[in-house]
Amino acid sequence: MKCLVTGGTGFIGSHxxxxxxxERYEVRLLDSHNPNRDxxxxxxxxxxxxxxxxxxxxxxxxxxxxxxxxxxWVFHLAGKSNIVPSIEEPETYHRVxxxxxxxxxxxxxxxxxxxxxxxxxxxxxxIPETYPTPETAxxxxxxxxxxxxxxxxxxALHYAQVYKLPVISLRLFNVFGxxxxxxxxxxxxxxxxxxxxxxxxxxxxxxxxxxxxxFTYVSDVVEAFITxxxxxxxxxxxxxxxxxxxxxxxxxxxIGGRTTRIPKRPGEPDCTYADITxxxxxxxxxxxVSFRDGMKRILPxxxxxxxxxxxxxxxxxxxxxNWFRYLGN
Numbered sequence: 001m002k003c004l005v006t007g008g009t010g011f012i013g014s015h016x017x018x019x020x021x022x023e024r025y026e027v028r029l030l031d032s033h034n035p036n037r038d039x040x041x042x043x044x045x046x047x048x049x050x051x052x053x054x055x056x057x058x059x060x061x062x063x064x065x066x067x068x069x070x071x072x073w074v075f076h077l078a079g080k081s082n083i084v085p086s087i088e089e090p091e092t093y094h095r096v097x098x099x100x101x102x103x104x105x106x107x108x109x110x111x112x113x114x115x116x117x118x119x120x121x122x123x124x125x126x127i128p129e130t131y132p133t134p135e136t137a138x139x140x141x142x143x144x145x146x147x148x149x150x151x152x153x154x155x156a157l158h159y160a161q162v163y164k165l166p167v168i169s170l171r172l173f174n175v176f177g178x179x180x181x182x183x184x185x186x187x188x189x190x191x192x193x194x195x196x197x198x199x200x201x202x203x204x205x206x207x208x209x210x211x212x213x214x215f216t217y218v219s220d221v222v223e224a225f226i227t228x229x230x231x232x233x234x235x236x237x238x239x240x241x242x243x244x245x246x247x248x249x250x251x252x253x254x255i256g257g258r259t260t261r262i263p264k265r266p267g268e269p270d271c272t273y274a275d276i277t278x279x280x281x282x283x284x285x286x287x288x289v290s291f292r293d294g295m296k297r298i299l300p301x302x303x304x305x306x307x308x309x310x311x312x313x314x315x316x317x318x319x320x321x322n323w324f325r326y327l328g329n
Contacts, residue, residue, distance in 0.1 A: 002026040003229075004071045006057055006104060007078030009035045011181045012119070012172075015218045016075060016225060021046045023226075028068040030055045031078065057100035067107045073115045073229045074108050076101065076156075079149070083267075085185050086145035087322050097148035098155070105159045115229045116156060118169040120237065122214070122272055124150040132275035135171070135239055142267035143327065153237065160235035168228040169237035170221075173274045176294060177218030178301045182308035186319045189213075189248065190298070195308035197257050204311060207264035209249040212271040214241040217289035217297075227285045238283065241274025246291045254295045262313050265320065267327035 003020050007013045008029035014036075020027045021043065029035070029052045035043060043050045055066040057078045079097045080086070086093045101118070108116050125133050126140030141147040153169045160167035182191045193203050224240045252259055279285050289297075311319075 001072050002028065002068070002070055003073045003075065004028045004030065004068055005075045005077060006030045007076070007119075009033045009039065010077060011177075011179060012175055012218060012221060013075075013077040014039050014179065015177065016077070016222050018042060019219075019222050019226065021050060024049065027051075028071065029053070030057070030066055032056045057104055058096045060103045063103050063107050067111065069111075071108075071111055071113050073117065074104070074113050075117045075119075075225055075229070076104055077119045078104075079119070079152070081145060082185050082187055083143050083145055084320055084323050086148070087143055087326050090144040093144050093148045094151075097145075098151045101152035102155055105155060105165065109159060109163050109165055114166060115234075116159075116165055116167045117225050117228055118153055118156040118167060120153040120169045120171040121146060121149040122171050122173040122239065122241075122274065124153070124171065127267075127269045128271075131245070131271055132241075132273040133239070134275040135237060135278055157235060157237065166234040168231070168233060170224055170228060170240045171237060171274075172221060173214040173216050173239065173241040173272055175218055175221050176215050176298070178298055179304055182305060186311065186316060189251070191305060191308060192311050193251065193255055194298070194302055194305040195310050197255050198302050198305055199310045200257075201310050201312065202258045202260040203252055203255065204262050204313060204316060205248060205252060205259050206262055206268075209252060209259075209261075210247050211268070212245040212247050212273065214245050214272045214274050215251075215291050215294065216240060216242045216274075216287065217291075217294040220287040220289055223288070224279070224283075224285050227283050231283055233282060236282070238279040239274040239276050240279065241276050242287050242291060243276060244291065245271055245273040250291070251295065254292065255299070260313060262316055265323055265327070266329070267323075
């Protein structure tokens with residue numbers, strides 16, 4: 001079985017590539033970034049089972065040149081994430097997350113692949129009315145990142161409908177785990193907290209810290225992708241969550257250290273909480289790693305964030321000013 005992973009050098013992608021190689025799948029990786037040293041050292045041990053091609057998915061010509069032959073499964077994880085940059089550069093996000101997805105879908109259609117797995121986002125639900133939130137909840141994206149990820153899902157499912165491409169879309173909820181990537185822009189809360197903890201800085205808690213998130217451990221997400229790929233199900237979409245919801249204050253308590261408060265942000269839900277009844281029933285998947293166990297696995301690897309930016313209330317205020325400007329009342 002030969003698998004192609006787009007975005008395989010990213011946080012979730014690198015975990016997925018490792019798992020596939022460990023299970024002796026042949027893995028082909030497309031990404032605009034080279035694998036980091038640790039990943040490369042591991043991947044190259046698998047010899048001919050691993051191949052990498054540098055490719056911008058928003059460049060149709062590069063995809064045609066780089067798309068590997070005889071691929072069975074495609075895991076499409078490549079794309080642009082984070083809220084603030086999407087507000088500032090909506091055209092770039094559309095080009096990568098929407099047009100790039102269409103280019104990959106076209107390559108898959110022409111190659112006659114056996115399964116296409118799309119990485120969707122729970123941000124499509126916006127500020128939900130129902131908790132836990134089912135797949136039937138209204139779609140209410142609050143910012144361009146959320147919108148472009150949902151449009152990518154619509155294209156993938158449309159290809160399933162029109163071209164009979166075997167597609168499953170997974171709507172991921174707040175994925176966390178070792179090696180959560182740090183960005184030059186304001187990014188995932190766990191990477192922010194870990195860098196602050198490592199440098200002895202105050203943890204910047206948004207609002208009261210009582211807001212709750214469905215933190216889903218990365219190995220469970222990887223298992224969901226592989227389970228979906230192996231299934232005979234097609235033209236469907238599923239929530240992928242932890243089966244629970246946890247406050248930011250709970251995370252802070254586990255990490256430890258002093259805190260400081262920063263203003264609550266517009267457009268963010270007070271809670272994310274996936275209803276995972278559908279994926280349990282149809283695919284037989286269920287999460288295995290609890291939030292606390294996941295945090296215990298992350299803390300010993302805190303040195304990973306030694307070069308990450310250390311955010312302060314002042315730098316966060318500057319970085320998120322357009323967030324408040326465009327999403328505030």
